[in-house]
Amino acid sequence: MHTLIQGFREAIKLLISLDPELLQIISVSFRVTGTALFVSVLIGVPLGTVLGLVDFPGKKIITALLYTGMGLPPVVVGLFVFIMFSASGPFGSLGWLFTTRSIVVAQTILALPLVTSFVMTSVLSIDIALIRQMKSLGTSRKQLLWTVIKEARLGAVVAMAAGYGAVISEVGAVMLVGGNIAGKTRVLTTAIMLETRQGRFGFALALGIILLLIAFITNMIMMKFQHREIK
């Protein structure tokens, strides 16, 4: 109990004093996960919209893959990305292993199915009658797609929050492909592991508080928007 209180005090002190090492780790985390989410949204929003809107052969298979993707063990994703970017792998020559780029790739693979399926679900919840009405009013295909995305925007925001929250708190894949290099690829989760092992509980707790805060905020966003959707 004593350790916990001690650690907690230290954590608060670190946070208030804006400890440079702490800030550095936080900034890497935000940047990496932000990029992964950006890529996931860029692919996932149009993909989810098309999946929700259009019937085509092979759609069932893609949907099944998507749901499988949502349940992928992160460590396995890490392993896969590791092999892809290792010296003897197909993308080895890029030299991305143990850089933030491979972390972005791993996190994107984890977030993409999440974002896509959330968007798909919210597009599917749009009334078929509304889509017919938009066509009757003279929308082009592109305009229809855009209107549907805007109609499903609440779902899309929830999708992003869910994706962000899930991916920033992931540790296994990030550890594998990033290597937890201080000042380079060390992010919130991998830093917590290391600092805890080394007995720097205060530092680990400070990072933990940040993670909890992020989880809390993303959940608030999701609740707020889902609530509004229901109303």
Next chain:
Amino acid sequence: MKTIYKVEDLSKEYDGKEVLKVEDFDLFQGEIFGLVGPSGAGKSTLLRLLDFLEPPTSGVIKFKGQEYHQTKEPGLDIKRKITTVFQEPALLKTTVWKNITYPLKIRGIPIKGELKSELENLITDLSLWELKDQRADKLSGGEAQRVAVARALIFKPEVLFLDEPTSNLDPTNISIIENKIKQYGKRTGKTVLVVTHNIFQAKRLTDRVGLLHRGEFIEIKERDNFFNSPDNKLTQKFLAGDLLP
């Protein structure tokens, strides 16, 4: 009279079952046509085909002299001359104003000059001025349908289809919408086809009436002849309020 639509041997099947079979049917430019018939007759299906929202199984739809069929649908510029107001107003989750101006936006038409005052008049005529900045998902059924009518009229479609537009509404809303439809048909010379199961509405609004039953036209006549001297037994039964076999 000039025909705007000419339909030949039009058929629509769902799961191998033929629900529409129209041998020939003309819609005249500038008329208000009333389409009546029992539920399940195929009225909505005919409208979806004429609005090119679905392809026919076979047959030809001639619109403004051009032929369209199962594998040939008109381009966007042609489709944009036609629209349907459905029984249920399908509005976007945004303001009333943005819903009404949506057709202009997708056509890239700026709201200024004469169009702006037309738009304001339209909104006022449909008693929507006070509501124009409200969210559309907060409206009552009647208000929402008035928004749907305004949205359909703002871009002055050459053909306006209405599928039981006032079925769920109270007399005040019915009257506002009927007046606007009639005005649109009469003053602008545009073509209107309204599906209704309300015989009185057909009497009030239309120039010509057709009875559709089991996917086929039973009788089409000038309004007064249709109501006063129908030839077909089924029409007589329908007008008497009897159930059709």
